[in-house]
Amino acid sequence: MTKIYIPLPKGKYSKPEARGLWLNDKGKLYYDYIKLHTYKMSIEGIYYKNLFNTYLDNLRINYKQEAIFYTCDNIGYVYYNKNNIDILPKYSIINITFNKRHLLRGFIKAALKLYKGVTVTITKAGYTLEIWYK
Numbered sequence: 001m002t003k004i005y006i007p008l009p010k011g012k013y014s015k016p017e018a019r020g021l022w023l024n025d026k027g028k029l030y031y032d033y034i035k036l037h038t039y040k041m042s043i044e045g046i047y048y049k050n051l052f053n054t055y056l057d058n059l060r061i062n063y064k065q066e067a068i069f070y071t072c073d074n075i076g077y078v079y080y081n082k083n084n085i086d087i088l089p090k091y092s093i094i095n096i097t098f099n100k101r102h103l104l105r106g107f108i109k110a111a112l113k114l115y116k117g118v119t120v121t122i123t124k125a126g127y128t129l130e131i132w133y134k
Helices: 046-062 101-115
Strands: 002-008 018-023 029-039 068-072 075-081 084-088 090-096 117-122 127-133
Touching: 002 018, 002 046, 018 101, 046 068, 046 075, 101 117, 101 127
Parallel strands: none
Antiparallel strands: 002 029, 002 068, 018 029, 018 117, 068 075, 075 084, 090 127, 117 127
């Protein structure tokens, strides 16, 4: 199953499914509101891979993004173009249920310091943090 993390325009949607936070090399914090999309077609084989790459290129252009993040078989990919894809093989999901947001904020700060990026998804049970790293 392939899951695509589609960035949303800020302010257009009141409740995004997730929020992505990451630090660049200089330590500046960036964030996106994210809509999760499950891509149900196969991406195996050259025809399907080209179709998927075209789909990702269209998303990247339409949402004015430098890259699109997606996951497939517990591996994360940062898609810049069909010739430039970063692979993030290490995966960690941390389920957190906090009633107080300041505890979550501290955990996110620590994750950003260690891994340079984190995705926070709000669920009925609490917060789910996804961390992908090299």
